Amino acid sequence: MSRPAVAIIGAGASGALTALHLLSDPDGPRIFLIEKRTGFGVGVAYSTGNADHLLNVRAGNMSAFPDQPDHFANWLRDRHPDLLAAGFVPRRVYGTYLAGLLRAAAMSDNATGRLMLVNDEAVTIITGQGRPRVRLAVGRELLVDALVLATGNGAPEPPHVPDGGLARSRRYIGDPWAPDAFAHVAPEDSVLLLGTGLTMVDVALSLRAAGHVGPKLAMSRRGLLPRRHAAPATMAPPPLPPIPPLLSQALRLIRTHLRQYQAAAGDGADWRAVIDALRPITRPFWQSLDTAARRRFLRHLRPWWDVHRHRLAPMVADRLDGMLARGELSLQSGRLRAFAVEGVGAQELVAVRWCPRGTAQDAVMRVQHVVNCTGPGGDLSKAGPAIIQSLLAAGLARPDALHLGLDLDGDGRLIAADGCAGRFYALGPASRGAFWEVTAIPDIRVQARQVAAAICRDLG
Numbered sequence: 001m002s003r004p005a006v007a008i009i010g011a012g013a014s015g016a017l018t019a020l021h022l023l024s025d026p027d028g029p030r031i032f033l034i035e036k037r038t039g040f041g042v043g044v045a046y047s048t049g050n051a052d053h054l055l056n057v058r059a060g061n062m063s064a065f066p067d068q069p070d071h072f073a074n075w076l077r078d079r080h081p082d083l084l085a086a087g088f089v090p091r092r093v094y095g096t097y098l099a100g101l102l103r104a105a106a107m108s109d110n111a112t113g114r115l116m117l118v119n120d121e122a123v124t125i126i127t128g129q130g131r132p133r134v135r136l137a138v139g140r141e142l143l144v145d146a147l148v149l150a151t152g153n154g155a156p157e158p159p160h161v162p163d164g165g166l167a168r169s170r171r172y173i174g175d176p177w178a179p180d181a182f183a184h185v186a187p188e189d190s191v192l193l194l195g196t197g198l199t200m201v202d203v204a205l206s207l208r209a210a211g212h213v214g215p216k217l218a219m220s221r222r223g224l225l226p227r228r229h230a231a232p233a234t235m236a237p238p239p240l241p242p243i244p245p246l247l248s249q250a251l252r253l254i255r256t257h258l259r260q261y262q263a264a265a266g267d268g269a270d271w272r273a274v275i276d277a278l279r280p281i282t283r284p285f286w287q288s289l290d291t292a293a294r295r296r297f298l299r300h301l302r303p304w305w306d307v308h309r310h311r312l313a314p315m316v317a318d319r320l321d322g323m324l325a326r327g328e329l330s331l332q333s334g335r336l337r338a339f340a341v342e343g344v345g346a347q348e349l350v351a352v353r354w355c356p357r358g359t360a361q362d363a364v365m366r367v368q369h370v371v372n373c374t375g376p377g378g379d380l381s382k383a384g385p386a387i388i389q390s391l392l393a394a395g396l397a398r399p400d401a402l403h404l405g406l407d408l409d410g411d412g413r414l415i416a417a418d419g420c421a422g423r424f425y426a427l428g429p430a431s432r433g434a435f436w437e438v439t440a441i442p443d444i445r446v447q448a449r450q451v452a453a454a455i456c457r458d459l460g
């Protein structure tokens with residue numbers, strides 16, 4: 001009997017890790033791994049050619065496999081003995097690791113002839129009579145038995161203010177990850193970076209590496225920068241007490257726990273150890289919150305969570321501090337009010353009206369470019385990729401209650417508009433609404449194993 005077929009749409013880390021798990025099962029399915037960009041296994045984060053773009057998680061925590069925690073560290077020791085597992089290695093090195101794993105898995109005895117790499121965009125899913133079909137941009141269709149959405153982050157949402165023609169002008173860079181995003185930015189040009197998180201830091205470093213010397217100004221509502229990683233605490237915190245399923249109580253308990261740990265350990269304590277200890281409980285805690293509490297978290301706590309949870313490698317933090325100290329980059333906090341594109345040709349400028357934090361008076365600045373660094377877009381039902389729009393339109397998927405991603409069951413199966421789950425799955429950023437922390441490899445690798453196991457079970 002022929003093996004069932006699974007289409008995995010997106011061959012970044014999420015898609016590649018799911019494929020690895022499916023291939024490791026000798027009775028597993030055939031796989032169409034579909035990727036619209038060049039390169040399989042690297043995705044957006046690990047395809048950067050910029051050596052200054054470092055992992056923001058220690059190499060020792062970046063194994064592809066949850067049950068082999070030293071896998072990447074061992075690979076690194078063999079291939080790059082100059083790089084330390086305890087350090088933060090260039091992201092492109094991690095891309096080489098993932099792509100190599102995929103190549104090796106495809107050539108293993110278990111997997112002969114089972115992995116088909118398809119370099120194209122999946123645009124629609126057609127269901128109805130017979131097996132589902134994935135239609136590719138070239139027009140070809142693939143017959144499958146199950147489907148995995150591993151399409152990654154959406155482009156940042158455009159700012160919700162009157163844009164005065166900005167979105168249509170070349171002055172606006174809406175997707176800083178697009179391959180030629182900064183082609184129109186001349187070295188002396190002034191640039192406003194919207195957002196002060198990890199994306200902003202990447203963009204500021206990329207511009208600098210590309211020879212940009214003009215003024216760069218980063219702005220967000222609170223002006224919070226990601227905190228830096230530090231050497232591991234010399235004294236580990238005691239185990240966390242059970243966290244109550246109420247946001248305010250949980251916050252109070254974690255703060256008390258941190259204060260007690262700091263009082264007991266003195267200089268040997270580090271708040272990062274307490275934040276890191278939350279990783280295993282983050283998902284069940286999120287799932288225990290009702291929609292109103294999740295909404296409160298997003299509104300009031302998320303900016304603080306993001307900067308403490310997703311930190312900068314020390315070398316990157318040093319470079320950022322250097323740029324700030326030398327005035328190459330400046331930071332503002334405030335609320336955007338409106339944009340207006342003024343002048344034409346080389347004289348064209350963007351007037352940015354904004355209200356500095358703590359004041360009631362609007363101010364105006366003029367810059368040559370505006371880069372949207374606000375991070376991944378949220379509402380897939382409004383701005384998701386074509387493939388997700390097609391699933392939503394056909395009622396094969398529905399957004400989660402807060403429109404952070406797609407509605408999923410506990411194993412990652414899409415919940416359709418009628419409330420039923422079938423053989424369509426999602427992982428990575430599209431599952432944020434269901435599980436919240438699915439941003440980094442230590443979470444994604446667990447999810448990939450879980451989704452692969454569910455597929456193998458469902459396909460019998």
Ligand SMILES: Cc1cc2nc3c(=O)[nH]c(=O)nc-3n(C[C@H](O)[C@H](O)[C@H](O)COP(=O)(O)OP(=O)(O)OC[C@H]3O[C@@H](n4cnc5c(N)ncnc54)[C@H](O)[C@@H]3O)c2cc1C
Pocket residue numbers: 009010011012013014015034035036037042043044045046054055056057091120121122123150151152153202385387427428429439440441442444
């Ligand atoms: C700049 C950056 C740095 C990061 N650094 C780290 C880090 O150091 N450590 C860490 O653990 N995490 C890091 N992350 C988090 C990172 O997002 C995850 O680790 C992981 O790479 C996410 O992988 P993904 O496959 O879900 O998404 P992506 O990497 O975005 O991959 C999705 C892929 O799907 C493809 N695709 C989308 N739609 C289609 C379609 N319709 N047809 C075909 N192909 C499609 C895209 O082209 C893309 O290649 C970083 C993220 C970013 C953006």
